[in-house]
Amino acid sequence: MTRSTPCYSLIILGFSLYLAACGPRYLRSGEDASFEGSAMSTRLDRHDLEKMFKRADGSLSKAGLMKHWKALNRDGQQVTLAVLSIENETSEHVDTSLMTLVKKLETNLINEGVVTVVSRSHQPELLREIKSQGSSAFDQAQVAIMGRQLGAQYLMTGKLYDIAEKSSNGRRVQYFLFMQVIEVETGAIRWQIEVDALKGLTAG
Amino acid sequence: MNVVLIPLLSLSQIMIPHLVNRWRLRRTATALLILTLIICSLSGCGSYSQSTQHSRVALLQGRADLAVAELNTQLEVERGSESELLLILERALALQQNGEYHGSSKDLIRADSELxxxxxxxxxxxxxxxxxxxxxSSPYRPSPFEKAMVNVLNIVNFLMLNEWSRAKVEARRLGVLESYWGENLSKESRQNLGQLKRFVHWLKAFTFIATGSPTLAHKEAELGGFQLPSVPERSPGAKYSPVIVISASGMVPHKVAQRLPLGRALLYIGPHPHWSARERQALARIQAKGLVKWLNFPTLSNGVEGRTASIRVNQLQASPTAQVDLTRLAERAYEDAKPLLITAAITRLISRALVGGITESLVKKKSNGAVGLLVGLIAEGAMASADTPDTRSWTTLPAQLNLYWLWLPPGTHQLRLVNGAHPWQTQVSVSGDGRPITFNVPLSRSMASGQDSPHRE
Known part of the structure; x- marks a missing residue:
């Protein structure tokens, strides 16, 4: 065996270890903060949804409407609320993200126990029916009909818009989520909030 | 054959006297062998358009299933390569032709993000x-019309799936792209895309009608510079249904590899009978150098011509409501890119000649002139062989897209579209609730009555 053999072995071993460390690996939450926090597309991810949810939920819990509901609840008159889908009016395929957001809001409202949340299972059918009649689901005139059909006193609705721009330097998508609670009986908007988020892709 | 043999014979006249030294012969032979192997391996790689030929033929024969299988196999091989994205686009189209709209939309969304x-x-x-x-050697950058087609075809997918909201998302994505082109494309290029934009306005207008927003549909028509087909007078209690039939025909011209042997003309020069051996060798040297001078660039094939078919509704004939001539757009895109393609081909030719010359002079210093010439020629030849003309484009796109907008009263109707030798016909039942119905007619189809079921909300 020559003197250079151990040296070569070390080099080969080091190189093998380097190659082994370079392979793909699975992650779980908390293992790599930079991976969890980095944006991977211009669509809405967990971070954006978390931010939107916190702001919408925080606003609703502080709103006069919630105080009113709580007061009614104390008097044994729990109101019924139907949480509708959030319409996607953006240039991104974010329907699944919006459904997640609605589910989070719905879960929170159910667990707080202040209002009775109407099951959303029959809503798509109902919305289709209303749309086939030639009206938007969020048309004020349709609120009363929808409320009656769902057996709800309040409807929670929302729309997500975006301002999407593309230039040589990058693409920027500014999201604006508008959510509101409408009183079925009067058609009055009892709570409304606007939450924004920004996603982008820069040249590099 | 003579193109190769004549200079090789001439070259051998120069080489043989110099290769008497065995050591030198062995070294040269090794170098030759390695370089020949490199040349052979590189020249073995076919161009992109050649590699997708089977899929195109299958699509034109109405065998979209075969095209999908072929492209799936190709994608397995090309995973991670520069061609992967284009193959995904080709598969998206094949899946759409095969009626697999979910799969097609997934591919198109993925391709859109990657683009x-x-x-x-x-x-x-x-x-x-x-x-x-x-x-x-660079990543494929599609022409504007190809980019637009990603969204257009995905609108068709979502219309077929009755996912109106997602169809609108695709239309908005195209809107963002249009505003970007407003800043980055010439007025002429933007005008060329006009018919495609109009086609999208039609699709959007239909989406608005389908979702019960006639005001927005009329606004869309205004933007597109057309009038929506008026709804025939309704009989009491029954609504007419809006029906659109989207049909594709032909196939866009694709790029094919063109390799122009610039030195070929030199082979027609024969040595004069009174020339000395030295003069003959000089001519052979020039001819051999000319043999490796190739200009490699893509040209455009003829494609398969699209046809404007008329649709028959219960024996009544109707013309297409909107059309897109994608062949024209492909030709324009090639014409726009041509100056750069030719410039790049010439600079590559010069760079190869430089590499050949430098290699020759370097080897000449350590060996002799003949070996230097040979190694220089091999280096230049290897580079010429490795220079693959860029034939990448979305080759399976149809030559023409036709859209037919009909208002049908309640009842059963016969729809028949004669598209060349392959008629398509189906029966549609309109229930009288005004719900929209969409059909996507594949590129080619044998007569098969009642095979297509209408996609309804």
Whole structure:
């Protein structure tokens, strides 16, 4: 065996270890903060949804409407609320993200126990029916009909818009989520909030 | 054959006297062998358009299932390569033709995101490679009409799936792209895309009608500069249904590899009977050098001509409501890119000649002139062989897209579309609730009555 053999072995071993460390690996939450926090597309991810949810939920819990509901609840008159889908009016395929957001809001409202949340299972059918009649689901005139059909006193609705721009330097998508609670009986908007988020892709 | 043999014979006249030294012969032979292997392996790689030929033929024969299978196999092989994105686009189209709208939309959404990444990825070295090494060394950047077609075809997918909201998302994505073109494309290029934009306005208008927003549909028509087909007078209690039939025909011209042997003319020069051996060798040297001078660039094939078919509704004939001539758009896109393609081909030819010359002079210093010439020629030849003309484009796109908008009263109707030798016909039942119905007629189809079921909300 020559003197250079151990040296070569070390080099080969080091190189093998380097190659082994370079392979793909699975992650779980908390293992790599930079991976969890980095944006991977211009669509809405967990971070954006978390931010939107916190702001919408925080606003609703502080709103006069919630105080009113709580007061009614104390008097044994729990109101019924139907949480509708959030319409996607953006240039991104974010329907699944919006459904997640609605589910989070719905879960929170159910667990707080202040209002009775109407099951959303029959809503798509109902919305289709209303749309086939030639009206938007969020048309004020349709609120009363929808409320009656769902057996709800309040409807929670929302729309997500975006301002999407593309230039040589990058693409920027500014999201604006508008959510509101409408009183079925009067058609009055009892709570409304606007939450924004920004996603982008820069040249590099 | 003579093109190769004549200079090789001439070359052998120069080489043989110099290769008497066995050591030198062995070394040269090894170098020759390695370089020949490199040449052979590189020249073995076919161009992109050649590799997708089977899929195109299958689609034109109405065998979209075969095209999908072929493209799936190709994608397995090309995973991670520069061609992967284009193959995904080809598969998206084949899946749509095969009626697999979910799969097609997934592929198109993925391709759309990746195309955006490519838009913002700077690859200076790879781009430089186009001028020095090979035409297809940089990532594929589709022409504007191909980019627009990603969204257009996905609108069709979502219309077929009755996912109106997602169809609108695709239309908005195209809107963002249009505003970007407003800043980056010439007025002429934007005008060329006009018919495609109009086609999208029609699709959007239909989406608005389908979702019960006639005001927005009319606004869309106004933007597109057309009038929506009026709803025939309704009989009490029954609504007419809006029906659109989207049909594709032909196939766009694709790029084919063109290799022009510039030195070929030199082979027609014969040595004069009174020339000395030295003069003959000089001519052979020039001819051999001419043999490796190739200009490699893509040209456009003829494609398969699209047809404007008329639709028959219960024996009544109707013309297409809107059309897109994609062949014209492909030809324009090629004409726009042509100056750069030719410039790059010439610079690559020059760079190869430089490499050949430098190699020859370097080897000449350590060996002799004949070996230097041979190694120089091999280096230049290997580079010429590795220079693949960029034939990448979305080759399976149809030559023409036709849209027919009909208002049908309640009842059963016969729809028949004669598209060349392959008629398509189906029966549609309109229930009288005004719900929209969409049909997508594949590129080619044998007569098969009642095979297509209408996609309804």
């Amino acid at each position: 955006e990444m490519i838009d913002y990825t700077k690859t200076p070295l790879k781009d430089l490679g186009v001028y020095l090494y090979s035409d297809d």
